[in-house]
Amino acid sequence: MQRLRNVGLYRRRRFVNSLVLIASLGTTLFGLFWLLWLLWTLLSEGLRYLNLSIFHQATPPPGGTGGLGNAILGSIVLTVVGILIGAPAGVLAGTYLSEFARESRAASVIRFVNDILLSAPSIILGVFVYEVVVIHMGHFSGFAGSLALALIALPTVVRTTEDMLRLVPNALREAAAALGAPRWKVTIAIVFRAARSGILTGVLLAVARISGETAPLLFTALNNQFWSHSLNEPIANLPVVIFQFAMSPYEDWQHLAWAGAVLITLAILFINILVRLFLKTPKSRY
Amino acid sequence: MKTDQTFEHAMNTSIQRGVFLDKLFYHGTRIFAWAVLAVIVAILVSLFHGATPALRKFGLGFLVSTAWNPVTEDFGALVSIYGTLVTSVIAMLIGVPVSFGIALFITELCPVLLKRPIGIAIELLAAIPSIIYGMWALFVFAPLFGDYVQPWVSHNLGTLPLVGALFSGPPMGIGVLTAGIVLAIMVIPFMSAVIRDMFEVVPPVLKESAYALGATTWEVVGHVVLPYTKIGVVGGIMLGLGRALGETMAVTFVIGNANRIHTSLFMPGNTISSSLANQFTEAVGEMYKSSLIALGLILFLITFVVLAAAKFLLFRIAGQEGSRG
Numbered sequence: 343m344q345r346l347r348n349v350g351l352y353r354r355r356r357f358v359n360s361l362v363l364i365a366s367l368g369t370t371l372f373g374l375f376w377l378l379w380l381l382w383t384l385l386s387e388g389l390r391y392l393n394l395s396i397f398h399q400a401t402p403p404p405g406g407t408g409g410l411g412n413a414i415l416g417s418i419v420l421t422v423v424g425i426l427i428g429a430p431a432g433v434l435a436g437t438y439l440s441e442f443a444r445e446s447r448a449a450s451v452i453r454f455v456n457d458i459l460l461s462a463p464s465i466i467l468g469v470f471v472y473e474v475v476v477i478h479m480g481h482f483s484g485f486a487g488s489l490a491l492a493l494i495a496l497p498t499v500v501r502t503t504e505d506m507l508r509l510v511p512n513a514l515r516e517a518a519a520a521l522g523a524p525r526w527k528v529t530i531a532i533v534f535r536a537a538r539s540g541i542l543t544g545v546l547l548a549v550a551r552i553s554g555e556t557a558p559l560l561f562t563a564l565n566n567q568f569w570s571h572s573l574n575e576p577i578a579n580l581p582v583v584i585f586q587f588a589m590s591p592y593e594d595w596q597h598l599a600w601a602g603a604v605l606i607t608l609a610i611l612f613i614n615i616l617v618r619l620f621l622k623t624p625k626s627r628y
Numbered sequence: 629m630k631t632d633q634t635f636e637h638a639m640n641t642s643i644q645r646g647v648f649l650d651k652l653f654y655h656g657t658r659i660f661a662w663a664v665l666a667v668i669v670a671i672l673v674s675l676f677h678g679a680t681p682a683l684r685k686f687g688l689g690f691l692v693s694t695a696w697n698p699v700t701e702d703f704g705a706l707v708s709i710y711g712t713l714v715t716s717v718i719a720m721l722i723g724v725p726v727s728f729g730i731a732l733f734i735t736e737l738c739p740v741l742l743k744r745p746i747g748i749a750i751e752l753l754a755a756i757p758s759i760i761y762g763m764w765a766l767f768v769f770a771p772l773f774g775d776y777v778q779p780w781v782s783h784n785l786g787t788l789p790l791v792g793a794l795f796s797g798p799p800m801g802i803g804v805l806t807a808g809i810v811l812a813i814m815v816i817p818f819m820s821a822v823i824r825d826m827f828e829v830v831p832p833v834l835k836e837s838a839y840a841l842g843a844t845t846w847e848v849v850g851h852v853v854l855p856y857t858k859i860g861v862v863g864g865i866m867l868g869l870g871r872a873l874g875e876t877m878a879v880t881f882v883i884g885n886a887n888r889i890h891t892s893l894f895m896p897g898n899t900i901s902s903s904l905a906n907q908f909t910e911a912v913g914e915m916y917k918s919s920l921i922a923l924g925l926i927l928f929l930i931t932f933v934v935l936a937a938a939k940f941l942l943f944r945i946a947g948q949e950g951s952r953g
Contacts, residue, residue: 359844363737369729370746373820376813377753380764387767431660438657452661455668458935461867462928463874465901466671469908469924473674493667500664524646526653554757557876557901561908581759585877588763596767603760614755618748 388604391597396605400569401583404592410602412569416578417606419571420484420563421553424491428552429545431492432499436544439500440507441529453504460497467493468558476562484570484577487563494555495548502544506537543621550613554606556581580606675928678921681914690922696887698911703919705926707887711804711897712927715879716872718808718893719815723872724865726812727819734820735827735853736845747824754817762881765810766802770882773809774801778894797892800884805893807883814878815868822864826857863941870935874927876901900927 395409402408435452443449471490476482510533518528534541564576565583580602587599682703683690693704734746778799786796830853838848854861884896885906900923911917 355844355847359846362732362846362849366729366732366737369726370733373726373730373816374746374749377749377817379768380756380761380813383764383768384760431663434657434660435664438654438661442654442657443661449661452664454936454939456664457939458932459664459668461870461874461931461935461938462671463876463901463931465874465876465904466675466924466928466931469678469904469921470671470674472908473678473921474670496664496667500661525650527646527649529653550755554759556757556759557905560905564909581757584759584763585880588766588881599763603763607756607760610755610757611752614752 384600384604384607387600388607391601392604396598396601401567401578401587401598402594403567404590404595407594408598410580410583410598410605412566412578413580413583413602414605415569415571416484416563416566417553417580419573420487420491420559420577420579421549423484423488423573424552425495425545425549427488428492428495429499429548432496432544432548433503433541435496436500436503437507437529439504441525441533444508456497456500459493460501463557464490464494464555465557465560468561471558472561482562482564482576484563484573484575487559487577487579488573490558490562491552491555494558495552498548498551499544502547503537503541506540506544507533509540510536539621543617546613546617546621550610550617554581554610556585560585671928675921675925679918679925682918682922685915686919690919691926694887694889698913698916701913701915703915705900705919705923707889708898708900708903708923709926710889711807711883711899712873712901712930714804714893714897715808715811715883715899716869718805719811719872720865720869722809722812723815723819723868727816727823727868728861730816730820731823731827732849734824736849747821750817750824751821754821757877758814758875759877761810761814761878765806765878766881769810770801770806772801773806774799782894793891794893797890797894799894800896802882802884802896803894804883804890804897807879807897807899808893810878810882811872811875814875815872818871819864819868822867823861826860826864827853829860830856859941859944863938863944866934866938866941870931870938873934874901874931876905880905900924 395407396411397409397414398411399407399409400412401410435456439449439453443452467490471486471493475486475489479486514532514536515528518532519525523531559579559582563579563582565586566576566578568578570577584599584602584606587595587602590596686693686703690703690705691709692706693702694706695702695704696707697703730750734743734750738746778801781795782797782799785794786792834852834856835848838852843851879899880902883899883902885898885902886896887898887903888895890897904920904924908917908920911920
């Protein structure tokens with residue numbers, strides 16, 4: 343009798359278990375289904391409209407022919423300037439958190455705020471830069487766009503820099519200090535060098551993150567139908583062009599939007615894969 | 629004798645220089661660390677400053693008013709807040725179980741050979757910008773959803789009492805429900821990566837002990853993994869919620885941009901971020917712009933609270949890791 347009950351219990355436990363495992367497999371397939379569908383449409387639609395003229399012609403008026411050249415150039419300019427502002431600031435801030443203020447109260451407050459900034463809605467940063475820069479300059483500008491992107495890159499770089507510097511063993515710092523090197527030299531010549539690939543990872547991931555950001559550019563860099571490389575005026579950029587063209591009723595504009603979307607995605611995936619293949623990936627991303 | 633003195637002198641200047649550069653380096657890095665704090669304070673101050681005219685005119689009534697009329701300059705935040713919350717709730721209802729299942733699959737079920745590829749695939753998908761999700765939703769998902777799924781849903785569920793009202797109305801493809809589903813698809817990679825990382829924190833010894841006692845996989849997850857990681861899992865979910873609340877592009881494409889609250893989820897609506905994305909550059913007049921900034925302030929405060937709670941929970945599990953593991 344006891345034995346029979348045990349067999350029944352065992353069967354029920356096995357049954358519940360396989361039910362849950364099937365559900366788990368099901369959810370994984372469900373999740374992958376959407377994402378593969380998305381990638382498939384993106385590639386099949388995007389590659390169809392991708393050709394050489396996309397790279398060297400400016401965005402067309404509706405009905406005209408053209409490419410995305412000015413938007414690609416603008417995006418590169420915005421991203422480069424954004425990362426040139428955001429990355430050094432982020433590396434220095436991360437250095438402070440890891441090397442000088444590790445367990446202090448101030449460091450934990452800054453760390454907390456940094457993590458909030460990391461996940462804060464990017465559109466808010468756009469509103470902020472609009473309030474602080476665009477209103478005072480009196481017009482939209484590439485500089486404002488870069489600044490908004492820098493503010494998004496900053497927390498990513500702070501976080502990875504700190505994590506990576508913390509991985510450097512203290513014995514290295516002590517050895518350098520014992521040889522008489524001042525603190526700044528220890529940090530720059532020893533710690534930075536040991537954590538070089540980690541810091542680079544953080545910067546590259548920040549590049550990948552900001553190159554697809556759309557919301558903060560809507561009211562900072564705006565858009566520009568023509569070639570422009572001045573940071574003092576509105577500048578064309580891929581994400582905003584994609585947004586405007588995709589929402590438009592013109593079919594040739596929508597085709598260009600697909601081509602732009604596939605370009606951005608490939609660039610971002612390329613950076614991410616590069617980082618995973620050649621560099622140390624940070625353990626935590628949030 | 630003389631060489632000794634010059635040597636000593638050189639030593640001293642070198643040490644002094646080292647001390648000076650040390651100070652410079654220390655304060656240099658410190659300024660940038662505090663700049664992070666300054667940024668968030670500056671964001672709050674500037675949003676408050678920009679929102680002041682609207683908040684002064686409408687007061688707390690701004691939060692519960694459904695008005696949005698640029699002509700008469702009468703504005704309220706309720707429709708956008710409602711849209712933000714409803715789309716995020718839909719995203720969480722779909723996204724949380726699915727992410728949980730995926731994390732479970734990767735950590736406990738998946739053949740070792742597939743573990744890394746699936747993990748990397750999910751991390752890569754989390755890196756795809758949201759505008760791509762939005763665009764795909766607008767061109768591919770919404771038309772199919774409107775043609776095939778919505779008519780079926782409203783036919784089968786639309787007649788039920790209570791729930792029926794949520795699923796009635798014309799099948800347009802775009803709308804609050806579509807936005808919520810797209811949001812779910814977008815946060816799934818992120819949330820499953822976070823939950824998987826949590827599951828992997830559990831010391832193998834604990835799981836192996838449970839398996840050795842004859843527990844099934846589900847029992848190990850339910851009685852060992854989940855109790856060990858529950859705070860962190862909740863933290864990860866909140867992090868996903870924070871993303872969903874503030875997400876702009878994935879939603880803006882498919883929400884329909886209409887300032888009305890409907891009982892039906894098929895109808896178009898608005899979220900705070902989509903209102904900002906659609907109207908901010910075109911807003912003329914101080915009150916219009918100020919009301920939009922006030923919306924931004926509300927969004928910032930909501931996400932701040934959610935993210936702070938998430939950080940608090942994740943911080944607690946990080947503390948546990950040291951003492952228990």
